[in-house]
Amino acid sequence: MAGARGDGLGDGVFTHLDMDMPARNNTSMCVRRIALAEAPAAANWMSRASGGVLQLLGHFWERLPQASKFTQPDFHLLAVLPEDAPYSPVADWGVCRGVMLYVPHAHRAEVFSLDSVAAEHLSMYLGGWERLLRNTEANKGPITDADASPAPLQFITGDSATIHTMLPRMLNLVRRRQPAKMVTNCVMVLDEKATIAEQANVRPARADDEATLNRWRRLYSQERGILFEANIIDGIRAGNMFVYEVDGQVASVAKLDIDLPTHVEIGGVYTFPEMRAHGYGTALMEGLAFRIRQQGKIPMLQVDESNTSAYRLYQRLGWKELGRLSRVWLVP
Numbered sequence: 001m002a003g004a005r006g007d008g009l010g011d012g013v014f015t016h017l018d019m020d021m022p023a024r025n026n027t028s029m030c031v032r033r034i035a036l037a038e039a040p041a042a043a044n045w046m047s048r049a050s051g052g053v054l055q056l057l058g059h060f061w062e063r064l065p066q067a068s069k070f071t072q073p074d075f076h077l078l079a080v081l082p083e084d085a086p087y088s089p090v091a092d093w094g095v096c097r098g099v100m101l102y103v104p105h106a107h108r109a110e111v112f113s114l115d116s117v118a119a120e121h122l123s124m125y126l127g128g129w130e131r132l133l134r135n136t137e138a139n140k141g142p143i144t145d146a147d148a149s150p151a152p153l154q155f156i157t158g159d160s161a162t163i164h165t166m167l168p169r170m171l172n173l174v175r176r177r178q179p180a181k182m183v184t185n186c187v188m189v190l191d192e193k194a195t196i197a198e199q200a201n202v203r204p205a206r207a208d209d210e211a212t213l214n215r216w217r218r219l220y221s222q223e224r225g226i227l228f229e230a231n232i233i234d235g236i237r238a239g240n241m242f243v244y245e246v247d248g249q250v251a252s253v254a255k256l257d258i259d260l261p262t263h264v265e266i267g268g269v270y271t272f273p274e275m276r277a278h279g280y281g282t283a284l285m286e287g288l289a290f291r292i293r294q295q296g297k298i299p300m301l302q303v304d305e306s307n308t309s310a311y312r313l314y315q316r317l318g319w320k321e322l323g324r325l326s327r328v329w330l331v332p
Helices: 036-049 055-061 116-134 160-173 207-224 232-238 280-294 308-316
Strands: 004-008 013-017 019-022 028-034 076-082 098-103 108-113 155-159 181-190 202-204 241-246 249-259 263-271 298-304 319-329
Touching: 028 116, 036 055, 036 076, 036 098, 055 108, 076 116, 098 116, 108 116, 108 160, 116 160, 155 160, 160 319, 202 280, 207 232, 207 241, 207 249, 207 263, 232 241, 241 280, 249 280, 263 280, 280 298, 298 308, 308 319
Parallel strands: 108 155, 263 298
Antiparallel strands: 004 013, 019 028, 028 076, 076 098, 098 108, 155 319, 181 298, 181 319, 202 241, 241 249, 249 263
């Protein structure tokens, strides 16, 4: 691990850590910090290299160049490159092996790598910075794994393989044997050959549905352990909340989460307990997928890998898996 140094990349001078270690192909790799102007290119590479799985993260990376000058120094945009690659603010995406967006003072990171070697490089970078954050004297001496002070890293998300490679080192940083919480979702898209039809009972949510949607939000949180942060009224006004209605009663609810140039994600699909076993949730999914296709886009969803019954149902309905996305809360 090289020492800390200052490098100017057009966005001001900031501290930089280069990490290098032998790779399995007898070449040496290192982690290099690049300018936020490269964020759209990094997002594009991550989306393509992950087979489309991480376009959900890349969607937010594309906005990073517009971040205020006040917050920019706290964004670490990183690429894992061959050690002999010319040092430049612009990454050579043809030889890139991994990327990470790390926000030190928010204690969170988003990661993707092509192999375990690149994942280890990214975990080394995180470990070095987290120790610098907790120990102001760290830059006066070597940073070692013997440092037993608690690290503040809280949340990390990315492709499942990278997360699992990095997790032992990340847990060691926070002195825990297990993460506080970990969720791995299968990212799926509807096969273009799947036949779907418009569903007359699917409609956008209205203002008079607010009480029902608040119940959906509460029950979904209790059953799935996920609390929606979105305001119900704002969601209704934005037109991204939908219901399946039977004889004037709302049976199922869902929302459109992320609208990308080529894909739209469906989320929060939930059928109220008293209305289950009638296929209403499936019909709602089909109705929303039909609407998305009408826009010339591809329907996308995420399903918890432990929810095998839902996963098999989606497969039977023509959905196919792109890959897996993991979210880890390291500390409570």
